[in-house]
Amino acid sequence: MTSTSPDHLFGLRNSFYVGAYQAAITGSQSVPAHALSPDEVLHRDAILYRSYIAIGSHQLVIDEIGPAAATPLQAVKLLALYLSGGAAGNKESAVSRLKELLGDPAVGSNLILRLVAGTIFMHQQDYAEALKHTNSGGNMELLALNVRIYLQMHRPDHAEKQLRAVRHWLRVMQKLDEDHTLTQLASAWVHLVMGGSKIQEAYLIFQDLSEKYPASCMILNGKAQCLMHMGNFEQAEGLLLESLNKDAKDAQTLFKPRRVQSETGETCVALSQVSVFQLKIAQPEHVWSSGCPLLKTASTEPAKRLHEFSCIFSLNLSPKTNTCLTAANSKQQLIILTFSSNSQQSTSTTRDIF
Secondary structure, three states: OOOOOOOOOOHHHHHOOOOOHHHHHHHHHEEEEEEEOOHHHHHHHHHHHHHHHHOOOOOHHHOOOOOOHHHHHHHHHHHHHOOOOOOOOOOHHHHHHHHHHHHHOOOOOOOOHHHHHHHHHHHHOOOHHHHHOOOOOOOOHHHHHHHHHHHHHOHHHHHHHHHHHHHHHHHHHHHHHHHHHHHHHHHHHHHHHHOOOOOOOOOHHHHHHHHHHHHHHHHHHHHHHHHHHHOOOHHHHHHHHHHHHHHOOOHHHHHHHHHHHHHHOOOOOOOOOOHHHHHHHHOOOOOOOOOOOOOOOOOOHHHHHHHHHHHHHOOOOOOHHHHHHHHHHHOOEEEEEEEOOOOEEEEEEEEEEO
16 A cells, blocks of 8 residues: 655645745745655745745845746746836836746746746736636646636626636536635635625635634635625624734735725725825726726626626735835724715725724
8 A cells, every 4th residue: 555645835835825924934944855855845935935925025036036946936036026016127027038938848838837927917917818828727726816817807798708717617626626725715706706695605614714724814804805795894894903913014904895895885994094095106097096986887796796806806916005005004093984886975084093
């Protein structure tokens, strides 16, 4: 009987999947290299550097990954360069080099390279190009990114088609491993888009993940979003404040309340006083920068929920947004925002919380 070798990176991967990036960084440094195969060392380093990117340490990744590093790490470096918000040509040079690697028959099919390609082209809102590199799958991360890309598209005229594609890829993941952390997360995303009774199912998934793994901003925000859909704004506020205490720069934590509030028209939870206004500077093309109501262009229920999902995740890993949110949080105030989607006007009050 053959024994199965232990998966030394299991905990590391799952910490990264649920957004517990500091735990992933600490865990990667505690895994002894002698216990890992060369491929496992490469995957460990890729998770480590992607975790640094997720917490905004782009320059560290750019500095530490040298020109002789393997293709997967070169791809991660390109992701850091693309998201760094530095020189004006960073994005262009990152995309140009990425296309060169993808066109190289020797390395173009590398799974981490394709994962980075899907991520960067999703940020570019070039969804067709992103799907070109994720649609063939290869591992659970690529399948989860496939689901994410389809959900993040804002195409009200093709909403039903998008949802069919989302359900298809979720079924693929469920057949491969229904209990996989990424399958559970993808299921929660889809439940949030479907709405209705599915919101409770999404909440239970996030609750289960919070019991298995560190309560990251990703998990807390997921639970809060579910609670707001269910009308429990007071408990949602508590979770968002907990998330804010964990990471004052987390864009989803501070931006999510306005998402749901604009749909319900109810007074709800806390937003950074400055972040609402700085959004126009950080992302002038964003749907909220023009002051328009979230659902103004969405005519059908699936379109509304897909649009909501795309807006909620549109601020991920934005260095400009992170900078202004940090400055906003230093004022130690929260804004209580009331938005009426009918009148397209908002009122606000502030209160100290620290």
